Amino acid sequence: MSELAIRRGAAPALAIEGLTYAYPHASGRALEDVSLEVAPGEFVLLAGRSASGKSTLLKAACGLVPHFHGGEVDGEVRVADLDALVAGPGELAAAVGYLAQDPETQVVSTTVAAEIELSLEMRGDAPAARARAVEEVALALAIPHLLDRAVDTLSGGELQRVALAAALVTRPRLILLDEPTSQLDPVAGDELIWLLRRLNEEWGVAVLLAEHRLERCLAAADRVIAMEGGSVAFDGAAPELLAWADERHSPLGTPAARLFSLAGLTPLPVGVRDARQTLRGMGIGHPPHQASRRVPDPHPEEAVFEAKDLWVELDAGEGPRDVLRGIDLQLRPGERVALMGRNGAGKSTLLRTAAGLHKPVAGKLEVGSIALLTQNPSDYLVRERVGDELPGDAGTAALRAVGLEHTVDADPRDLSGGERQRLALAIALAGRMEGEQLPGVVALDEPTRGMDRVRKEELVALIRDLSASGALVADMATKSTCGAAVVVATHDVEFASEFAERVVLLGDGVVIADGPAAEILSGGWYFATEVARVLDLPGVVTPEQGAAVLRGESG
């Protein structure tokens, strides 16, 4: 009998039976007849598109639904033998921990130690027991050095770990995580998943993890549950999910699975190691990595952005620090550039400096005209009618540039997430266009946070249109001359491989790599796509490119 089967014999960490739920004043149901079980010590991945019910399901499992949010509920939710529809979140806290997407709103104390200790204090634990629990959870999550820090001096990754520690300090049987890696760079994201797997294996904590980037965590999962329209559409092992998604052309596949599917290979792999083993078993090896040769610059036009030895100093409360240290960078019209690097590498600072929000302390910066969309598009939306945000001809042209001219009379709050993002971009563009011609540089800062794959594909199409200034611009005669240089700061390597033709990698305020996307995204480990890590071939980063190579090799 397998270990999992033995665990399944025990009382489930989470048991949901026929759960139906609607938020107050909502027209539809967020959850519809959901039934599932999570065994003690099981690692379950919760997949699904945006608004498919993943977050609501997690909130029901920790008692926030219905106790905190209200609404109409029917069915049964049991967490470690506690009735979650009767017990409130505070009572359930001993059995279940919850970690939401935004770590900023999950901390309520001033210092890390106090934050982690709070649940134990509320429970009435003795000070000595609290001190030991805090020490142990800090050691388990490798954050003892953070215990005396103020929470508002932590990076996003550190804050997410602290929030996880606060959720784990009561030693719950189940931990619920709602897209915990969405704001983390690839390194911090991978570290968090490994950490969860280790806690799952060593502490026996059951994990229910909602995540969009399946390639990051599928290999760690014992089981996958896919949600669609508030219901469970799939419940099974990871390889079965990939086959199910492939058969239905669902966006829930992974790049490695798409690579195999396009190449006509089976079984579909759940991770890089699995894919490599399968390829080796088929006698398809991969040659050692070789750097690709430089391709000529496809954009020989004059630069629309030029930074020479650019230095920017910022003070985040702990004294001034050089965030950008001698940046040299040029962007040309029509280029699509991904700006990548760890959290704190200087990506956002570079874009904000280009847009005039920070002043350089040294060096030269020449930018003709730039429209910057920051990380929170909703910050740009302050009125209740699209037309009121963007009046006049300039507004109409900007709306046309992002394909939203039909929404003039709509309330921005009624638009979809993707449309709101486009509207915010139009607000940044308005008045910076000459007729239908876009500004020299269009910059987007982390635009894919919390996005599912379908929305990312729509964004890729928009970026291509902006750089070519093609299909969305009514005046086709100007098409060839008005493409903007589009620069996108992102952590998402798969997204970067889809839209970018050039990648600039920043490390601690310095450009550490700058070259064609296919070269940069296939030449490393963290900043490499899943396909690049499977095949390790220079210049092969997307499933389509990889499948072409495999078809040629296997043929």
Add this chain to the structure above:
Amino acid sequence: MRSPFAYMPRRGPLQAASPGAAVAYLGAIAAIAFLYSSPLVLAAAGVAATAAGLLAGARTAVRAALKMGLSLALLIVVVNALVVSRGETVVARLGSWPWFGQVDVTLEAVVAGLSYGLRAAVAMVAFAVYSACVDPDRVLRALRPLAGRSALTATLVSRLVPVAAADAGRLRDAATLRGPGAAPVGKAPLARRLLAGSLDRAVDVAATLELRGYSLDAPRARNRRARSRYDRRFYAVAALLLIAATAGKLLGADAFHSYPAIEVGLDPSTLAVAAVTALSGLAPYRRRGVSSSSRIARRTRQSQASAGVARV
């Protein structure tokens, strides 16, 4: 960007002291500023508050508070000089102004304004040192058994203020980044947007508090008076300050009159109060080279101190 007045954990006597001891000490310095009018004593209180902040490592907070406090003091001096015509020593006749009438600037009004301004500046520096050196979590923990609802409100506010400040910064940036062709953002829509965002944030923070068990009526560990080995020092200095201030008042110290002519008493009792007040700023001093114990033991002690366990 982080507020210069935000609490920063450091290893110093003032930070290690219990909230009660720290409040008593800084409150005593501020109390001197409100009890006395003599510029000499007020300057001594300013020196004490500044020295306390610098010794506690709150250099940024002290600098920001001095900047704000002295600006406010200057404003008070100017306004007092313009609106008060009492005093025998006219230093400038500025003629007749609309609403003000005849404006004569007197030395006495300037000095009186300086006294008020110094008082405000001392209070601001003392509060800045409190804000940067006293852990709000420990203050709330101390308040919780006394006033649970107030402590909950204070917890929400103390978390939401920096979050709202960050949101306001982001909204300002977004307003700056709007294209020149987009509708300009007035203060009212921006404030509405900030308020709506803050309410959403408040809901998230409240949900987190629920998950941490804030609403539970569980038997909480007894929170007796929080103590550290520095508490006695701060309580003693606070008591000494208040005794010196009271005794000084009884002995006729603070003989300061602005009008009709300036009289600054420099009698021994005033000088003594000023000296004691200035020296009280050295209370957060810590000798270097104190041996360190293991981190786990230190954490346990800190936790016990923060939870209010009395040292045997």
